[in-house]
Amino acid sequence: MRALSFRLKFVVAALAVSLIFIAAWRSHPEHVLAPFAVEAPVAQASANPAEPMYSSRFVSSELDDFVHSSSVTALPGGDLMAVWFAGSREGAADVQIRTARFNAKTAEWGAEQVLATRESTVAGTQRYIRKLGNPVIALAPDQRLWMFYVSVSVGGWATSAINVMVSDDLGRNWTAPRQLITSPFFNISTLVRAAPVFHADGSIGLPVYHEFMGKFAEYLYLSADGAVIDKFRISRGKHSLQPTIVPQDERRAVAMLRYAGETHHKVLASRTEDAGQTWSEPYPLEPANPNSSLAAVGTADDGLLVALNDLRDGRFKLSLYGTDANLNDWRNVIELDQSPDPLGQPFSPEAYKAIIGEGFRASSGAQRLPLEQRFLSNLDYRVCKPEGCEFEYEYPYFSRGSDGLYHLVYSWNNTFIKHVSFNDAWLAERL
Amino acid sequence: MLFLWQAHLSFILLGFVLLGSLQFTRRWRPWLLPSLALVSFIPLNGLPLAAYVRSFTDDLAITTLVFLGWAALLRLGVVHPFKPLTRAQVLGLFVVLTVLLYPATMGLTYVDPYRWGFNPRPMIVVVGLATLVLLRLRNTLGVAMLALATLAFALRLKPSENYWDYLIDPLLAGYCLIAGFAFLAKAAWQHLQSERTTQR
Numbered sequence: 262m263r264a265l266s267f268r269l270k271f272v273v274a275a276l277a278v279s280l281i282f283i284a285a286w287r288s289h290p291e292h293v294l295a296p297f298a299v300e301a302p303v304a305q306a307s308a309n310p311a312e313p314m315y316s317s318r319f320v321s322s323e324l325d326d327f328v329h330s331s332s333v334t335a336l337p338g339g340d341l342m343a344v345w346f347a348g349s350r351e352g353a354a355d356v357q358i359r360t361a362r363f364n365a366k367t368a369e370w371g372a373e374q375v376l377a378t379r380e381s382t383v384a385g386t387q388r389y390i391r392k393l394g395n396p397v398i399a400l401a402p403d404q405r406l407w408m409f410y411v412s413v414s415v416g417g418w419a420t421s422a423i424n425v426m427v428s429d430d431l432g433r434n435w436t437a438p439r440q441l442i443t444s445p446f447f448n449i450s451t452l453v454r455a456a457p458v459f460h461a462d463g464s465i466g467l468p469v470y471h472e473f474m475g476k477f478a479e480y481l482y483l484s485a486d487g488a489v490i491d492k493f494r495i496s497r498g499k500h501s502l503q504p505t506i507v508p509q510d511e512r513r514a515v516a517m518l519r520y521a522g523e524t525h526h527k528v529l530a531s532r533t534e535d536a537g538q539t540w541s542e543p544y545p546l547e548p549a550n551p552n553s554s555l556a557a558v559g560t561a562d563d564g565l566l567v568a569l570n571d572l573r574d575g576r577f578k579l580s581l582y583g584t585d586a587n588l589n590d591w592r593n594v595i596e597l598d599q600s601p602d603p604l605g606q607p608f609s610p611e612a613y614k615a616i617i618g619e620g621f622r623a624s625s626g627a628q629r630l631p632l633e634q635r636f637l638s639n640l641d642y643r644v645c646k647p648e649g650c651e652f653e654y655e656y657p658y659f660s661r662g663s664d665g666l667y668h669l670v671y672s673w674n675n676t677f678i679k680h681v682s683f684n685d686a687w688l689a690e691r692l
Numbered sequence: 693m694l695f696l697w698q699a700h701l702s703f704i705l706l707g708f709v710l711l712g713s714l715q716f717t718r719r720w721r722p723w724l725l726p727s728l729a730l731v732s733f734i735p736l737n738g739l740p741l742a743a744y745v746r747s748f749t750d751d752l753a754i755t756t757l758v759f760l761g762w763a764a765l766l767r768l769g770v771v772h773p774f775k776p777l778t779r780a781q782v783l784g785l786f787v788v789l790t791v792l793l794y795p796a797t798m799g800l801t802y803v804d805p806y807r808w809g810f811n812p813r814p815m816i817v818v819v820g821l822a823t824l825v826l827l828r829l830r831n832t833l834g835v836a837m838l839a840l841a842t843l844a845f846a847l848r849l850k851p852s853e854n855y856w857d858y859l860i861d862p863l864l865a866g867y868c869l870i871a872g873f874a875f876l877a878k879a880a881w882q883h884l885q886s887e888r889t890t891q892r
Contacts, residue, residue, distance in 0.1 A: 277839075278820070278827060281842050284846040285816050285843075285845050285846040288847075288848070289853075291813060383737075387699075439851075440851075442750075442850075445797055447749060447862055475799035476799075490810055490853050492806070492810070497799050497801055
């Protein structure tokens with residue numbers, strides 16, 4: 262009787278357990294990775310002027326902030342929206358995610374606005390937050406704006422998590438931030454820096470990287486509503502970071518990575534031929550990389566434009582290169598900004614002031630030009646140290662508008678976010 | 693506040709199990725649970741205390757909550773301790789899961805077992821079979837941990853689409869590794885002692 266009782270209990274319990282597992286099976290079907298969304302060809306004749314065009318201007322306008330890690334996306338009608346982080350110093354509790362809009366008609370950036378703070382992130386995620394960093398903004402094909410940024414609850418950048426905010430009205434209103442669950446280890450050590458890639462079904466591929474224990478890159482795959490539903494390893498080990506991905510067709514894409522090792526100091530590349538599911542072992546390319554962020558974008562002739570610090574050490578020169586689809590033929594397009602000293606040696610404050618004043622006037626654009634005297638009278642720790650004053654041009658980020666214009670933003674001596682725009686006609690002249 | 697239910701439950705159970713292991717709390721144990729529940733809601737700079745713990749541990753796995761619940765009932769004297777073999781089965785299971793999952797998350801290879809949790813059907817089958825085996829072995833705790841974690845996964849009770857996040861977390865992994873090692877060391881010591889006694 263006791264044996265029968267146990268057998269009966271076992272059968273009933275086994276049935277209940279089976280039902281639970283069948284429910285889990287049915288509620289989580291296998292998902293299939295959609296091909297990359299192919300961008301519509303640019304209407305060259307109508308929207309893209311035949312005259313070569315290259316211009317620059319400052320996006321940010323607050324002179325006292327340490328500004329860094331900018332990102333830009335093209336909006337409908339030629340307008341742009343940029344985001345970056347700003348505060349008393351990198352990693353400070355007062356760092357905010359700021360934003361500004363570019364008006365295509367006036368060709369000027371509007372006033373800075375605060376998009377996210379430590380407090381708003383605490384309220385949205387219901388977690389203690391120590392600091393913020395690395396915002397990334399992108400307009401999806403369905404016209405929703407996505408803004409990803411990292412936050413840290415404890416420790417340094419290596420223990421970051423990624424937060425996301427979404428706007429359905431091109432940046433006027435945003436959802437409260439929420440945190441993505443990306444790692445089984447206390448959900449730490451996932452950072453974002455480069456532009457997301459959109460897939461044909463609206464799903465999102467987010468290039469991310471890890472800095473805790475190892476330094477390696479991954480391709481995070483989000484559903485169209487922003488749930489993390491898969492991820493794929495781009496690299497392994499301890500020497501590659503911050504992948505920037507350029508789709509080449511529906512299945513193929515190339516990822517370029519910041520090199521964080523001690524061997525060759527070259528930019529790394531990895532390729533996928535199945536829309537991001539598997540990636541080749543990263544291999545070094547021709548340009549050097551001093552462990553600094555880089556950005557890439559596709560061109561009309563299936564080539565790539567890459568902005569990077571082509572240096573073994575330091576970030577005192579930011580270059581723009583053009584390369585073919587196979588990444589074999591590299592041509593220098595322009596030195597976007599550079600120190601007059603070829604080795605990036607520091608200058609005395611007096612000499613530095615004269616040089617950077619000239620750089621300011623060449624970069625600022627008409628809207629920010631009146632800030633020159635205030636800027637020159639306030640050359641602080643961001644550029645000058647006891648051993649002298651140095652130049653730093655870093656963290657580029659590319660976007661291409663539907664009008665065919667290329668937009669590049671980057672940190673200009675951690676004092677301004679600089680925006681450079683140019684067209685295919687200008688590029689054709691330089692290549 | 694509803695999506696913080698797990699943070700409050702984790703705070704209460706974790707606090708109770710830790711404080712309940714101290715001898716001097718024995719008389720006050722029935723009052724600890726409601727007291728901790730109240731403490732978990734105390735706001736500090738706009739966040740309840742439970743949210744601070746969650747900030748560092750992330751949301752605990754459902755298996756951990758079930759395990760903490762069982763440990764709490766044990767402290768209250770509602771349930772009896774399991775036999776060593778039953779305990780060893782649970783420890784062994786989660787040590788296997790720990791070894792499978794965590795080393796590979798360091799990024800040393802291209803193999804990433806965390807991915808299996810995003811396409812979980814093979815894992816659901818394996819964990820389902822393991823649950824049936826535990827049921828056959830009359831391991832109630834093991835069955836409850838795996839079945840309730842899977843039920844929570846089916847109902848999407850956590851903000852994660854990954855099955856692993858319901859099955860294991862670093863706290864449970866760390867506990868099982870330490871307790872498993874202690875269990876083995878104790879067993880080895882007892883084996884040595886019995887051999888010595890036999891030789892005499």
